[in-house]
Amino acid sequence: MNASASAAPAIQIRDLHKSFGSNRVLTGIDFHVDHGEVVCVIGPSGSGKSTLLRCVNRLEEPDSGQIVVEGIDICDPETDLDAVRSRIGMVFQQFNLFPHMNVLRNLTVAQQKVKGRSKKEATEIARANLDKVGLGGRENVYPAHLSGGQQQRVAIARALSMDPDMMLFDEPTSALDPELVGDVLEVMKTLASEGMTMMVVTHEMGFAREVGDKLVFMDGGVIVEEGDPREVLSNPQHERTQAFLSKVL
Amino acid sequence: MALKRSTRRILSRTVLYAVLLGVLLLVGLSADWATIRANFFAPAGIGNPFVGDWGTWPDLITVGVKNSLIYTVVAFGAGLVLGVVLALMRLSPVAAYRWLATAYIEFFRGLPVLLVVLVMAFGIPIAFNGWTPPGGTVGAGVVGLILVAAAYMAETIRAGIQAVPKGQTEAARSLGMSAGRTTTTVVLPQAFRIVIPPLTNEFVLLIKDTALLFVIGFAADQRELTTIARDFMASSATAGTATSLIQASILYLIITLPLTRLVSWLERKQQKAR
Numbered sequence: 001m002n003a004s005a006s007a008a009p010a011i012q013i014r015d016l017h018k019s020f021g022s023n024r025v026l027t028g029i030d031f032h033v034d035h036g037e038v039v040c041v042i043g044p045s046g047s048g049k050s051t052l053l054r055c056v057n058r059l060e061e062p063d064s065g066q067i068v069v070e071g072i073d074i075c076d077p078e079t080d081l082d083a084v085r086s087r088i089g090m091v092f093q094q095f096n097l098f099p100h101m102n103v104l105r106n107l108t109v110a111q112q113k114v115k116g117r118s119k120k121e122a123t124e125i126a127r128a129n130l131d132k133v134g135l136g137g138r139e140n141v142y143p144a145h146l147s148g149g150q151q152q153r154v155a156i157a158r159a160l161s162m163d164p165d166m167m168l169f170d171e172p173t174s175a176l177d178p179e180l181v182g183d184v185l186e187v188m189k190t191l192a193s194e195g196m197t198m199m200v201v202t203h204e205m206g207f208a209r210e211v212g213d214k215l216v217f218m219d220g221g222v223i224v225e226e227g228d229p230r231e232v233l234s235n236p237q238h239e240r241t242q243a244f245l246s247k248v249l
Numbered sequence: 250m251a252l253k254r255s256t257r258r259i260l261s262r263t264v265l266y267a268v269l270l271g272v273l274l275l276v277g278l279s280a281d282w283a284t285i286r287a288n289f290f291a292p293a294g295i296g297n298p299f300v301g302d303w304g305t306w307p308d309l310i311t312v313g314v315k316n317s318l319i320y321t322v323v324a325f326g327a328g329l330v331l332g333v334v335l336a337l338m339r340l341s342p343v344a345a346y347r348w349l350a351t352a353y354i355e356f357f358r359g360l361p362v363l364l365v366v367l368v369m370a371f372g373i374p375i376a377f378n379g380w381t382p383p384g385g386t387v388g389a390g391v392v393g394l395i396l397v398a399a400a401y402m403a404e405t406i407r408a409g410i411q412a413v414p415k416g417q418t419e420a421a422r423s424l425g426m427s428a429g430r431t432t433t434t435v436v437l438p439q440a441f442r443i444v445i446p447p448l449t450n451e452f453v454l455l456i457k458d459t460a461l462l463f464v465i466g467f468a469a470d471q472r473e474l475t476t477i478a479r480d481f482m483a484s485s486a487t488a489g490t491a492t493s494l495i496q497a498s499i500l501y502l503i504i505t506l507p508l509t510r511l512v513s514w515l516e517r518k519q520q521k522a523r
């Protein structure tokens with residue numbers, strides 16, 4: 001819906017390069033994510049998917065190139081990174097909930113300290129988001145007492161509580177027992193259907209096919225192939241994509 | 250010849266107990282108990298609580314224990330604050346801070362505590378034109394304890410901070426928290442949980458280190474436990490005996506033993522939580 005409202009894409013990446021020492025991880029990435037679009041990123045382990053995602057909110061510092069998020073150049077030294085980050089939700093493979101805070105506090109702490117919301121308002125928003133991920137009533141539990149799937153849903157609710165413009169997911173179901181994957185994917189599907197802009201690094205090809213608007217295949221620090229997920233998955237054009245998909249499908 | 254395994258074990262146990270009993274008997278019978286009691290457990294000091302006779306305990310406790318605890322708490326509190334600052338400096342992206350903190354820590358860990366206490370007690374009034382911290386010379390001596398304790402605590406706290414997973418910082422930053430906010434609300438609270446046992450140990454060490462203040466020389470009401478016990482050997486109901494030293498030992502143990510037990514309990518609990 002937003003796509004027509006503003007012309008600039010939600011995320012625009014141009015000629016992005018990133019090395020760790022002599023390890024050249026990203027070697028010229030160009031792509032964009034439109035508003036309301038769900039982009040799934042796949043590729044072999046070590047191909048730079050996480051690094052790409054982490055460059056978008058500058059958890060990793062790019063070496064060169066341009067990253068523009070909602071019209072804001074995040075590599076500009078004048079940019080208020082904290083403000084930009086508070087508008088980009090991020091969900092990690094290892095959940096990364098704060099273990100010394102209960103579920104409610106996990107969801108309210110940044111609302112209050114970053115967004116300056118009152119405790120009352122933050123709590124209301126937190127409760128609404130907990131309900132949304134199917135964990136209403138778990139406010140007072142500590143993360144250690146939740147299953148992996150529940151922790152990941154709390155992590156999603158925590159990110160949502162900041163009212164982000166977009167969500168980044170880095171293999172959100174890879175650390176989960178198989179029977180817990182479904183609940184997390186369900187929440188992500190709901191988000192997608194509500195029009196959330198999402199960039200999802202995943203190995204869940206079913207999710208990519210069903211929910212994704214665009215599929216990006218990365219290998220060796222470049223985007224090898226991108227396009228409609230159903231097309232790329234059933235009829236990959238590039239040899240390396242074919243080789244990868246024949247292994248995972 | 251070939252005894253059963255279980256029989257052999259019982260036999261060797263019996264021998265071990267017999268040896269222990271023999272040594273105890275030998276010491277017990279050869280010691281001069283009357284002299285020991287008179288010199289180490291003089292009734293005038295130990296008293297007899299059953300008849301309302303508290304001996305010299307009240308003085309030892311209301312002056313010695315009280316002051317020892319005050320000096321310990323002050324040194325611990327100030328050392329902790331300075332230790333946190335040093336730990337953060339050691340982890341700073343600014344090289345000069347890292348270098349300064351490392352130099353500080355290596356310097357004070359490489360010196361005898363007694364020497365630092367002496368230098369401070371006599372040096373601070375000279376260096377600052379006769380000015381001394383609250384407590385006078387003793388306060389200056391406590392500064393010595395603080396400086397050394399901070400060096401040790403800094404290393405403990407740094408290890409605790411580094412034990413907090415990197416993902417915690419990343420999660421906080423991705424929510425828009427600043428680096429400082431992340432440190433205070435996410436990293437330090439978790440780091441402190443990790444370092445509570447080693448810091449409790451540091452507290453116990455400090456209790457014992459306050460005895461080093463002995464070398465400074467005190468006003469009567471400033472004396473810590475070891476000093477007052479030493480004084481009581483010269484002038485008190487138990488003068489001329491070592492009774493007050495035994496009493497001080499008992500008082501130290503009453504404070505330190507529960508704390509060391511607490512540390513091992515906390516450590517076991519953390520091990521299990523992992």
Ligand SMILES: Nc1ncnc2c1ncn2[C@@H]1O[C@H](COP(=O)(O)OP(=O)(O)O)[C@@H](O)[C@H]1O
Pocket residue numbers: 020023025043044045046047048049050051052
């Ligand atoms: N912080 C880091 N320091 C050094 N090397 C890193 C770091 N993060 C990632 N790498 C390296 O970058 C490459 C790509 O990693 P990553 O982006 O995590 O790949 P993927 O998510 O596709 O598995 C790997 O070779 C990895 O070892």
Ligand SMILES: [Mg+2]
Pocket residue numbers: 049050051170171
């Ligand atoms: Mg990865």
